[in-house]
Amino acid sequence: MAAVGVVGLLRTQRHTPATLIASLPVPAGQVAAPPRPADSRPVARPVWLTIPVIGVQTTLVRLGLTAGGALQAPSDWSVAGWYTGSPRPGAIGPAVIAGHIDTRTGPAVFYRLAKLRRGDTVYIRRADGTLVVFSVTKVETYLKSTFPTQSVYDPTPDAELRLITCGGTFDASTGSYLSNVIVYAVEQSR
Amino acid sequence: MLLAVPALCLGAPLAAQASTGASSGSTDGWIRLAHLSPNTPAVDVYLYSFGDSSALIVLRHVAYGDVSPYERVSAGTYSVAMRTAGAAATSSPVLSTSAQIESGHAYTVAGLGPAGGLRLAILADQLTTPAGHALVRVIQASLRQHVVNVALGGRTVAPDLAFATVSAYLAVAPGTEIVRVTAADGDANKTVTLAAETVHTFVVLDGTGRLEIVDLEDAAGNTSIPASGVATGLGGTASPAPATAVWWLALVAAGATLVLAGGTRAWLLRRWRVTRLTRLPRKVRA
Numbered sequence: 001m002a003a004v005g006v007v008g009l010l011r012t013q014r015h016t017p018a019t020l021i022a023s024l025p026v027p028a029g030q031v032a033a034p035p036r037p038a039d040s041r042p043v044a045r046p047v048w049l050t051i052p053v054i055g056v057q058t059t060l061v062r063l064g065l066t067a068g069g070a071l072q073a074p075s076d077w078s079v080a081g082w083y084t085g086s087p088r089p090g091a092i093g094p095a096v097i098a099g100h101i102d103t104r105t106g107p108a109v110f111y112r113l114a115k116l117r118r119g120d121t122v123y124i125r126r127a128d129g130t131l132v133v134f135s136v137t138k139v140e141t142y143l144k145s146t147f148p149t150q151s152v153y154d155p156t157p158d159a160e161l162r163l164i165t166c167g168g169t170f171d172a173s174t175g176s177y178l179s180n181v182i183v184y185a186v187e188q189s190r
Numbered sequence: 191m192l193l194a195v196p197a198l199c200l201g202a203p204l205a206a207q208a209s210t211g212a213s214s215g216s217t218d219g220w221i222r223l224a225h226l227s228p229n230t231p232a233v234d235v236y237l238y239s240f241g242d243s244s245a246l247i248v249l250r251h252v253a254y255g256d257v258s259p260y261e262r263v264s265a266g267t268y269s270v271a272m273r274t275a276g277a278a279a280t281s282s283p284v285l286s287t288s289a290q291i292e293s294g295h296a297y298t299v300a301g302l303g304p305a306g307g308l309r310l311a312i313l314a315d316q317l318t319t320p321a322g323h324a325l326v327r328v329i330q331a332s333l334r335q336h337v338v339n340v341a342l343g344g345r346t347v348a349p350d351l352a353f354a355t356v357s358a359y360l361a362v363a364p365g366t367e368i369v370r371v372t373a374a375d376g377d378a379n380k381t382v383t384l385a386a387e388t389v390h391t392f393v394v395l396d397g398t399g400r401l402e403i404v405d406l407e408d409a410a411g412n413t414s415i416p417a418s419g420v421a422t423g424l425g426g427t428a429s430p431a432p433a434t435a436v437w438w439l440a441l442v443a444a445g446a447t448l449v450l451a452g453g454t455r456a457w458l459l460r461r462w463r464v465t466r467l468t469r470l471p472r473k474v475r476a
Binding site: 039040069070073086087091105 | 218220222257258259260261262296315317318319387388389404405406407408409410411412413414415416422423424425426427428429441444445448
């Protein structure tokens with residue numbers, strides 16, 4: 001019986017599937033200048049995101065709020081979404097982009113988000129073809145009970161980015177992760 | 191406003207923990223530089239981390255009316271020096287001041303006043319607004335029109351604002367409105383769009399022969415803050431919850447207990463038999 005128990009314990013340690021691309025090329029294109037404060041003009045909407053160092057590449061869908069006021073989830077596990085109530089990436093303020101970490105059976109678009117480190121680069125292409133380049137400042141994992149809503153959604157005076165997914169311990173009894181992973185990034189100045 | 195955890199997972203939303211400061215956990219603040227003295231020539235502006243001799247940031251040829259974008263800097267003490275445009279970095283500055291940057295806060299260091307009475311003012315800039323509103327204030331940088339009145343839509347924003355002064359912030363409803371500046375010898379209008387959760391500074395300047403209004407967007411946030419999160423994970427790559435491991439551990443423990451119990455019983459039986467054998471009556475052993 002003990003032997004059966006030991007075998008069961010060993011099998012519960014799942015291994016990371018090595019099916020993801022290790023890294024991707026840096027995208028080419030005209031890099032947008034950071035927003036100027038005076039008489040600011042609207043910027044084009046975001047359409048595509050890539051994080052070469054962790055092999056993420058996705059078109060961006062638009063996310064709104066549900067009837068209950070919650071942030072919508074992308075219906076497709078393989079794409080991330082930009083929350084339309086947040087500033088556009090490259091405009092003043094924190095642009096919010098969310099994506100799934102995994103499905104019931106395997107990794108999803110933001111599976112490796114927690115592996116980002118300060119200084120890593122995130123690229124977003126806009127509908128007008130320009131690139132907005134962000135530099136990661138920090139990556140944090142928070143329990144739901146201590147989630148810092150202000151630091152994620154509060155206004156900023158510069159163009160910033162928040163990438164959001166799930167993380168931490170998975171609670172099978174509720175079918176959800178207990179934590180959130182937030183990547184903070186700031187538009188690079190020229 | 192209920193600001194619950196944006197759980198990117200299924201589950202009931204929880205109330206957010208209240209916190210102060212624009213960015214809890216961050217150690218950065220923001221600073222920008224402004225030249226708002228009408229008869230002062232262009233300057234080079236140097237920003238130093240306090241005590242450093244080489245500048246962190248240098249803005250060249252900053253002329254009247256120029257306001258730089260905010261620079262994100264570590265919280266701490268900084269020195270700002272203004273030198274005549276093109277002057278050597280080692281030359282004496284025209285003006286200098288020190289500024290304390292607190293984390294999560296933003297500041298404008300502005301050259302204000304006439305050339306003969308130029309001063310560097312450190313303005314504390316608001317970043318957050320009352321829910322669903324925009325915030326506006328006015329910097330009066332017109333020397334020609336010494337006192338101005340500023341209205342937004344039908345509402346007074348800054349009555350009788352004197353040259354080189356800054357009005358208090360006013361919370362306004364979001365929307366597209368006309369800013370009207372009226373003065374003794376002239377006035378100006380500008381159409382502005384103020385989104386909710388944005389902070390704007392209107393700067394009144396001396397243009398060529400007339401008043402000018404610049405609309406600075408100081409900060410912007412989310413026009414509607416999500417009340418709770420989104421389900422973005424179903425556990426396909428997670429290590430199982432501790433409950434599952436507990437069952438396996440229980441099985442191991444049960445099996446180990448049985449083994450231990452069986453072994454102990456066997457050992458005790460052996461001991462008992464040995465004891466019995468050594469206590470046979472003398473008659474038999476003899």
